[in-house]
Amino acid sequence: MSLLNDGRDHVRFKTFSRRSLILSGGTLALFSGLLARMYQLQVLEQDRYATLAEDNRINMELLAPLRGRILDRFGVPLATNRQNYRVILIPEQTDSVERALDRVSQYIILGAPQREKILKEVRRNPRFVPITVAENLSWEEFAAINFHAPELPGFILDAGETRDYPYADKLSHILGYVAAVSEKDLADPDPVLRIPGFRIGKLGIERQVDPALRGKAGVRQVEVNASGRKIRELSRRVGEPGDDVVLTLDMEIQKFAQARLAEEAAACVVMDVHSGDVLALVSNPGFDPNEFNRGISHASYQALLSDPKLPLINKAIAGQYPPGSTFKPLVALAALENNVISPETAIHCSGATWLGNHAFHCWKKGGHGAMNLIGGLKHSCDIYFYELARRLGIDRIEEMCHRFGLGETFKFEVPGEKTGLVPSRGWKQATTGQSWQQGETLITGIGQGYVLTTPLQLCVMTARLANGGRKVMPHIFRSVGAESHVRPEADLMGLSDRALQLVMNGMNAVTNEGGTAARSRIDIEGFEMAGKTGTSQVRRITREERARGVIKNEDLPWERRDHALFIAYAPVAAPRYAISLIVEHGGSGSKAAAPPARDIMLLTLQRDPSRMEAIPPIARARRGTEEG
């Protein structure tokens, strides 16, 4: 019971006491260490820290990295950064923010909503925090404010960097645009996104390779005085600018094609049949991406949305059209490959053919007479292709379509590709619950009915015909940063050279031997072009209308007129470039689509030699100087 009864407790206490003293000694040693550290910080290094803190304090800020540029294949800048003139207000330096805004409104336009936004921003922050009042000032506005600076206390002028698209609406669908970081974007932990005013890629290539273009944030330390105002910069670690992206585009061709298609709702794709380099990818009309960067107004956005020519849609990759007669070379190839015809097989065209009690008409009212393969393609005889389709059946047409990339996407670098539609028995059963009808096979044979293609798919199809049957894939990146995107030659698809050559002969006849596009012939040696016109109906012609005489396109309202299409490759002797072109509701392919396609192809051919020598300037030189 008592302590003394337990003899060993004495031993226990002695150990406890001894060890308590050991711990106490250790404690004193550690506290001496802490005091020594305090002595070091507060006495030995006091001057250093006092400089940093006593009258001035350091503030650290993230520096936005310079966004990578987007260049065409010759190094022409397509998306760059330019000076952005801004007016900034420091609330504490004015007697009243309201009055200060009134004063500055004499030189720049400040709308009521903008004013409200500024006032809200002012209320939310301490009074020494600078608030951006207006951005993207014109030089005149900038100069006016600069001149009147003495009457405008509290306002500071500043030049920052902002994204600039020098070609505005000519590349909007390819490049996309950058805009302010949204709440959703902040799921990305990159600190760069938290920099006020930072812009992020929202559409097109700007979005597709945003991480590469973005770069890494820099940091600077600035001295700020007691009120938090910046005094001077102490140190600066420049971030890494984003990578430059070099595209396969040739801006001269792109610009020309855009101008040639002028006010039409149209799309055009030009590509290298061997490499798959896309040289032009036009979708008309476009929109000005600079507006989105600045923050587009509601009215302008509504106008873009309600325009019947759909400027926000990238028609080259997302516009889906019946290919019409441009589909016929594929049907001809399928017929030859499957031996359902020989090149000489003659089919008589009387202007119509019957299947059961349904009449299928040729576009030429009186008929073409006896047609063989070359003639069928040259004159685009519908009766000839109804017969080919009938002999082939839908399954074999479908198979050939997929080999040529129809009904599929190419993992193209510009986001938003559509698949188009290659109809099949299974597809019809699944979507309508009905079985496939032979009449539908016939209609498919002339590129009408269910079949839908995008201009990019038509261009790839033409390229695969012209390059000897290789499965070339389209692409638009030449390099991203230091990473090259040049690809090896595509694999052969196992088509017979003879069948390909026969189809190409037929396409040659279309332009060079008095066919449907004879007026668009390129009559320069070595530059000859072979092609195929297409006119695809967007309405059904009734039996009564046919009896009365088909209404001319020009007499129809715009949205009910036919689409005009043209596909081509050149030079005929050694094909190098393929083109596809569509003019929405443009009327006939030979009148509305073939002539501009010819001019675009001619320019492409003329620019060819220079292209082979060109070495695109890579961004690394630029980066080296900035980091130094």
Added chain:
Amino acid sequence: MAGFTFAPAGREARIIDKLSEINWGLVGIIAVIAGIGFAMLYSVAGGSFEPWASKQMIRFAAGLIILITVALIDIRIWMSLAYPAYAMSIVLLIAVELAGEMGGGAERWLNLGPIQVQPSEFMKISLILALARYFHGLTLDEVSRPFQLLPALFIIGLPAGLVLMQPNLGTATIIALVGFSLLFLAGLSWKIIVPTIMAGLAAIPVAWQFLHDYQKERVYTFLDPDRDPLGAGYNILQAKIALGSGGVFGKGFLNGTQSHLNFLPEKHTDFIFVIVGEEFGLIGAGLLLVLYVLVLASAVSIALDTRSQFARLVAMGIGLNLLFYILINVSMVMGLIPVVGIPLPLVSYGGTAMLTVMFGFGLLMSAHVHRNVEMARHSGAFF
């Protein structure tokens, strides 16, 4: 032996006797330290009692009542409560793990209706009580025997592991340090201590693998604060600037510019020592450390002056708990160790921490008041 009841008649007299036994000098030092805390919270708020100083003062007043109440309760009652308290804390820790509300990115708080509790705070006190109770029943030789040693290790390891899982590395470290210090004081043989420490050092690379990414990041940042000057390194750098610029005499009360301009994060909680250093300089901050040393010395003196092994271990345990808090917090804000979320006892703003610290002082004081109470080794004190 367990029964300890007050005779209703003698009760009043005994309470007055006991009150006079309380070491009022120590209470005075504690009040001065807390007072420094109030002043700093007043300064950090820009010369205002709101929002921190006034609440902190109320909490300290409540803490004083707890301290005195705990001090008056017989040490034998605390001994009999040791295991139940420990068991309850473990249950709460598991509960917080299962249903804990997110707080500061980690599950540390348990929401009990209107109040939130941090079970890891209770755990520190219960662990001291439980270990003291356990070692009280062992002879010196028994402490080092595997059969008796393993339960002790389990008593330490279970809560340390649970707190580490929250994850709360700082508190887990303190629990483990206090636990092993008590093991050392209980007389663990050097033959076990020396090889264990050596093996522990060898195991550091392995332990590294088990740290969370954010914990590793803190160590990296500690080794190279410029690595991330706007992230984790920011705290350390700004703290050093504030402290260093204070100099010998400081900038004066309410004149700490670094802290007032919001450069310093967590300035009213974990980084409050920096404000002391900035406004009162080396002299002020040094004085605060000296006051802490006096409190620790009182704990040692109380421990050595107490008859029962339980009370001695409790007194030292409370002192050690305080010591590790101070050491880790002050080393952290001076950039000597990586940043861990550990407040400065009595000074940092915070409710649970203040009340637990005062409760701990209450136990220390109970050991002092009941220093002549004798308890045999085998005094099973279950209710």
